[in-house]
Amino acid sequence: MDQRITSEPLTTAPSTAQPIRIDAGSSATPSTSAASGPVWSQDSAGSGSDRPGASKGVVFGANDVSVHYGSAPALVNVTLDIREREITAFIGPSGCGKSTFLRCFNRTNDLIPGAKVSGRIDYHAQNLYAKDVDAVEVRRRIGMVFQKPNPFPKSIYDNLTFGPKVNRMKVDFDEVVETSLRRAALWDEVKGKLKQNAYSLSGGQQQRLCIARALTVDPEVILMDEPCSALDPIATAHIEDLMRELEHDYTIVIVTHNMQQAARVSDRTAFFTAEIESEDDDRRFGRLVEIGDTSKIFSNPTDKRTEDYISGRFG
């Protein structure tokens, strides 16, 4: 379990699901994903093809994804790609479904009764929602950091060994604890008190502990759902530095309400909007407006709605 196993299928049985996407071959054809045009993008202005990193592999390909809670739509017809070792930010007003969409990538929505995901999400060209995919293995590979720090009410040490233990990873626990804490820039602050309860840490430290915890099971992707919304600016700056550091080894998707944060840390930004489903009860559902390089989305967006949101005229 020491080595990253990014392109293996998620199941032990050979997958019968044939990838539909022509651009999804991860390492075999690195050039096609860029050359075949910006299929991940709704702005056909060719946002991705001219940047140096455009040849990076595609980790997730979402194709016409919709999510319903019961009969109410939360998010409709989203098509985009998440690229390897980049930070992709999802921004948009409340109720636009960006968190819901994020949770589709590690099948956390499965845990909510009544939630239904339609469309197709590929992970390394394999259907993430295929019958023989094990959701537990999905979540091991695709970690998550939540809005509010949620350390377990155990010692710092036990928080970090929990994942390796339940996954029966044959590793040296002391080493895992130290490595993950160092990666999360928390080691120096807690190395003397690993046996203390995680709740004794400050909010920012708790969130870095949660990031460290996510790293212990050797994921490929880390999903972050507004990871700084409960933190003060100094703690936020810590986490942002950390994200840029982790970007070299991990694919990161972050949902944020903070547009400056998206502009500061992300390589690409997807803007979602909330559409009103019915005027009577103010029910909303989300839709992707556009996705592109962060610099372009913030300086020269294609869609008027993005521009309005970014310049603060709306939302």
Next chain:
Amino acid sequence: MSTVATPSAVGSVPPEGSGKHILAAPRPRYGEKVVLGLLWLCAAISVVTTVGIIVVLFTEAVALFGIPGVSIVEFFTDTAWRPFTDPGSDNFRIGVLPLLNSTLLVTAIALAIAIPLGLATAIYLSEYARPRVRRTVKPFLELLAGVPTVVLGYFALTFMTPLLRSLFGIERVPIFNAMSAGIVVGILVVPTIASISEDSMSAVPRALREGAYGLGSARRHVALKIVFPAALSGIVASIILAFGRAVGETLIVSLAAGNLPPAELPATNPFQQVQTMTAYITQAVGGESARGSVTFQSIFAVGALLFVLTFLVNLIALRIVRRFREEY
């Protein structure tokens, strides 16, 4: 209340004696006082009742040891319980240990049944069952808690005992035995454990579960390693409550476990007739006994011991919880 107003503010307040303060209540608020009084009274009644019970229990219990021929040392150390004869006679023995042993035996059997069954039910309902199943099963469970114990007593005597006798042999299992009563008392307290444990497990924040699932945990890991320790205080509370009910359960044991204190201590064979503390109290209350007699006072002594027993278990459990609980 020494300096209410600064000199500058004095001017705006009417001089004293000129009538009401400008901020005085426009009319007296009697209603508030009445409500406060009533609520206080209700709270006081339960406190006074509890204190009263304890005082009566212990003064009457102490009176037992004032009777000539009855010694408190014998009460706690003697291994035979024959309190119905004259204290002077040779046959008279007043050691409570056989009764205590019987109670602990039945309670142990009951909890050995109820704890695994109750906790498994709670984990299933809280972590595995779909919401619709939970909504259906829980009321049934709580219905079981409402079955009158006299019904369960006859259930033990007319169903459980014959079942045990056919399973283990008529020679081994007498009609009145601790096993049958213990199993049925266990069934009685399953809902207590399951319902309260399920409540406290459901109360564990979803964020903790999602954190564990996000690391690739299977359901059983989340249930046993995250939810269970976090809900421990509620779980232990449910077990204490169940213990209290099992120790204090009277009708089932009177009907199914018999009325014969075990002769040899410690009595560990579940297939024997026993007499629990509560069964003895029932037996003694049913007979004619004058105030001041050994039988009459012994009722209170046994009752006081029962009280102390549950109280001690409560204390110990509290300590256990403080030590092992993972507070969220």
